[in-house]
Amino acid sequence: MNWISGEVPETPFKCTAKFRYRQPDQGVTVTFGEGGTCEVIFDEPQKAITPGQSVVFYDGDVCLGGATIDRIHK
Secondary structure, three states, X not given: OEEOOOOOOOOOEEEEEEOOOOOOOEEEEEEEOHHHOEEEEEOOOOOOOOOOOXXXXXXXXXXXXXXXXXXXXX
């Protein structure tokens, strides 16, 4: 994970996220796990999320940071 401000937010927190460049922002809840991981739960089911893609977190127009997806849970 990489946080633009350099400060790690407290979790769980709600924000928006996207995993495709032109995708509309999607509501998510982010919770940190062990070993520098996080779990991202989308408010609505998403199609075709793939390990290796990036997920980018936003607060309105402000980019909070992002992470590389390493596994998917359905």
